[in-house]
Amino acid sequence: MLTTIILVVVVLLLARSLLSDVNLNPFGEKAKEDDTVIEGKFTPITLEKYNGKDHPKIFMAVKGKVFDVSQGASFYGPGGPYANFAGRDASRGLAKNSFELDCLTPIDQKIDTLQDLLAVEKESLDSWEEHFDTKYPVVGTLHENDAI
Numbered sequence: 001m002l003t004t005i006i007l008v009v010v011v012l013l014l015a016r017s018l019l020s021d022v023n024l025n026p027f028g029e030k031a032k033e034d035d036t037v038i039e040g041k042f043t044p045i046t047l048e049k050y051n052g053k054d055h056p057k058i059f060m061a062v063k064g065k066v067f068d069v070s071q072g073a074s075f076y077g078p079g080g081p082y083a084n085f086a087g088r089d090a091s092r093g094l095a096k097n098s099f100e101l102d103c104l105t106p107i108d109q110k111i112d113t114l115q116d117l118l119a120v121e122k123e124s125l126d127s128w129e130e131h132f133d134t135k136y137p138v139v140g141t142l143h144e145n146d147a148i
């Protein structure tokens with residue numbers, strides 16, 4: 001009797017885990033993709049709205065790559081510790097380990113070339129980039145305001 005109950009429970013658990021892997025909505029995969037806004041090319045001005053306030057998505061640029069960091073809304077969303085990076089090129093701040101506002105280039109100016117960074121700051125920035133590469137999807141690239 002006990003064996004039968006255990007067997008039934010095991011079968012039910014197996015069935016549940018199998019079913020949860022099956023996508024019951026034929027458009028499920030597409031819906032997931034659509035969840036991420038793929039704009040491809042951004043400028044500092046077009047990127048700015050993706051700050052979790054003006055748009056529900058949160059994007060952040062690092063070394064010319066635009067990441068969708070919406071999953072990290074607790075970091076970058078309104079009121080989060082790194083909210084100032086939302087919708088912005090965060091490269092200099094990440095390189096210098098600083099969220100001071102003077103690390104952010106005004107959005108109507110040329111993109112920061114980062115050329116004056118020290119070797120150690122460049123290394124720090126590269127490791128942040130690796131961190132974001134493994135954690136967040138890339139949704140595009142950052143271009144000068146007058147380039148698009």
Ligand code: HEM
Binds near residue numbers: 069097135
């Ligand atoms: C007061 C000192 C700081 C403390 C206590 C602190 C604490 C933390 C903690 C606990 C995490 C989460 C780690 C994880 O769960 O993966 C984190 C992530 C992070 N911190 Fe800080 N932090 C500090 C300063 C800074 C500064 C100065 C910057 C400026 C660049 C910074 C940028 C970040 C970023 C970008 C993340 C990654 C969020 C992500 O994975 O999307 N932190 N910090």
